[in-house]
Amino acid sequence: MAKKHKTRIAAVGDIHVHEEDSGKWTDHFKKVSEEADVLLLCGDLTDTGRISEAEVLAHELKACSIPVLAVLGNHDHDHDKVDEISKILKEAGVVLLDGDFTQVNDVGFAGVKGYGGGFDRYMLGMFGEKLNKDFVQEAVNESLKLDAALAHLDSEDPDMKKVVLLHYAPIRATVEGEPEPIHPFLGCSRLADPINRRNVIAAFHGHAHVGTLEGETSKGVKVFNVSKPILQKAGYELPFYFFEV
Secondary structure (H helix, E strand, O other): OOOOOOOEEEEEEOOOEOOOOOOOOHHHHHHHHHHOOEEEEEOOOEOOOOHHHHHHHHHHHHHOOOOEEEEOOOHHHOOOOHHHHHHHHHHOOOEEOOOEEEEEOOEEEEEOOOOOOEOHHHOOOOOOOHHHHHHHHHHHHHHHHHHHHHHHHHHHOOOOEEEEEOOOEOOOHHHEOEOHHHHHHOEEHHHHHHHHHOOOOEEEEOOOOOOOOEEEOOOOOEEEEOEHHHHHHOOOOOOOEEEEO
């Protein structure tokens, strides 16, 4: 039997590219291309969701010679330019995942932005005013999109190793460190359901800048908060977390 190729993943979230960041990421993207097989960008790619910021990032990514997979974050939605930002990044070769899936080597990747809603017994329920129900429904929808993408990967190969890419957290452990009152806005346990059910190897997210680097779901799936501020605080000189599958 042929030995399967090991895939080295590099991941980072919350890079918050500004208009004046031209040249700031070029060396980082060159270096990570030498050390990994695929790069995951876990949302908040731009600082305020402006087209000009996406254009800077697209130019910086020219230095990256490995596949780049990404989800958008809340900051990328801020100026309601999601379609324009998505087009710019796709033209730069980025594979944007929003309920979608792709494969690199023998690893399947599925991604959604995710949403808030709280964790475990403090998770918000579908009750009360319509605005509250809409908030909860958004997290439900994101969970369903993720489950559908993972199901497609299962249908292609039931034994495929699967990795999930998010912006919002699927578990509470990786947002711990943030003020507890804002936890419901940092992620939702509903996102963990398809991760547990579909035998995912690992999940990566960002969003919580002062959260915790590593945790796991109730089924033992590794979850990594790869927000750039957390990686920097942990002493990563190259602002990427590496994980081998």
